[in-house]
Amino acid sequence: MSIDLENMSLKELRDLHKTVGRQIDGYETKQKDKAKAAVQQAAEEHGYSLKELLGASKSAKSSVAAKxxxxxxxxxxxxxxxxxxxxxxxxxxxxxxxxxxxxx
The missing domain is CATH 4.10.430 (H-NS DNA Binding Protein)
Structure with missing residues (x-):
């Protein structure tokens, strides 16, 4: 597939840029989902859940008691x-x- 970027208008280039960005994001999401499924399966094959192996989510904030x-x-x-x-x-x-x- 060959795209003639030189003869595209600025609007066409920006639209193409957005489309490519969405495709990249979608591809990365699919690859991450595949990797998560593979890791989940490996954990289950060893008798564990993924949550047991990884512990609490890093993004979860622990609450701190008021002082x-x-x-x-x-x-x-x-x-x-x-x-x-x-x-x-x-x-x-x-x-x-x-x-x-x-x-x-």
Whole structure:
């Protein structure tokens, strides 16, 4: 199959680009599905499920227990990770300490 790219308009080239991109994505998806099926079959042949062998999904976030609570509203909590909530910043700016906010 030969395509004369030199004589195609910009619109035709962009349409072709989109079509090729979709074909590549579809091909990759099919190949991944085949690989997953083969791995699943191999796991089952050894008496395991794929989930047993791989454990929890890497994309699944583990929940972290709250470490700090707002003394004015105990439903507002913070794990100590990430950006500090405004109530934590306000407490620290007022001269307080993080230890004051620890959940006991």
């Amino acid at each position: 700090y609570a707002n003394p004015d509203d105990t439903s507002a909590t913070w794990t100590g990770r990430g950006r500090q909530p405004l109530w934590v910043k306000g407490h620290l700016d007022a001269g307080g300490n993080l230890d004051d906010l620890l959940i006991k």
